[in-house]
Amino acid sequence: MTKTLRTKKARSARADAIGALLDEYYPTTPVPLDHSDAYTLLVAVLLSAQCTDKRVNMVTPDLFAMADNPFDMARLQVDQIQHAIRSCGLAPTKAKNIHALSHLLIEEFDGEVPGTLKELTKLPGVGRKTAQVVLSQWFDVPSFPVDTHIHRLAERWGLSKAKNVRQTEEDLRALFPESTWNARHLQIIFYGREYCPARGHDLASCPICKAIEAGEL
Structure with missing residues (x-):
């Protein structure tokens, strides 16, 4: 389990680095649910x-x-x-x-x-x-929906120590620029599914956790 960084400056720096990696891995963020309106x-x-x-x-x-x-x-x-x-x-x-x-x-x-x-x-x-x-x-309003998966990853990555999704949302809103919110929440979901699952997590196959563990983030 990753320790939450003590200072906001340190958390912001890690969030910026994570954001850059997420942009690299998921430059586009298609809506995963089929819909027409x-x-x-x-x-x-x-x-x-x-x-x-x-x-x-x-x-x-x-x-x-x-x-x-x-x-x-x-x-x-x-x-x-x-x-x-x-x-x-x-x-x-x-x-x-x-x-x-x-x-x-x-x-x-x-x-x-x-x-x-x-x-x-x-x-x-x-x-x-x-x-x-x-x-x-749909409305392209800057939002940061937080579900249990994003809540879990925010804690694992040391970006939040919140006990509930509402506070995690506030923590992530403070760390990531508003212009990135709509993409970030989807990128985090996609990344969690592919590299950082709740069970069977393989540190060697998870670039973000691997970099955090090595002190690179």
Whole structure:
């Protein structure tokens, strides 16, 4: 486990170096969830909780064939939605939330997905992380969504010693330039999957951790 650096200056220097490596490894950051507009992205992100992006992308074609907008989704029964997403974790709760948020979008936002954090987090099942993913990936609003994977890597790399994702988000926002936030959160996710997993982590095959261990970062 990497010790958190004592000074902000040291953490900033390491963050800059990590950022340069992430830019080298992932110069482009494609959105991993298939979608066609803000609504389908919102639903896909909601489905991704405790579910892999690969699984979500397998599920959403059938779901969106039935309803790819809040008006059609609101006309479905919750059981129909649940059946379409049954292979995703927490399917019963997600189905209820998708149905309910579709109704709320119609009632309060004329069927349009709002573009602010405050409005998005009013929607059933939409927390801060989900809202920020939509803001960053569709509306291009500078955001730093932090999930458990980013939280884990921030601690492993000594960038944060926060006990929760909300504080980790604040720590990372302070370390990385705002102009990089939207790319950084995806780069960190991609890097974690490829080189720095929670289990079976091989230091020799992880360039960032290897460089930290050697005192190069």
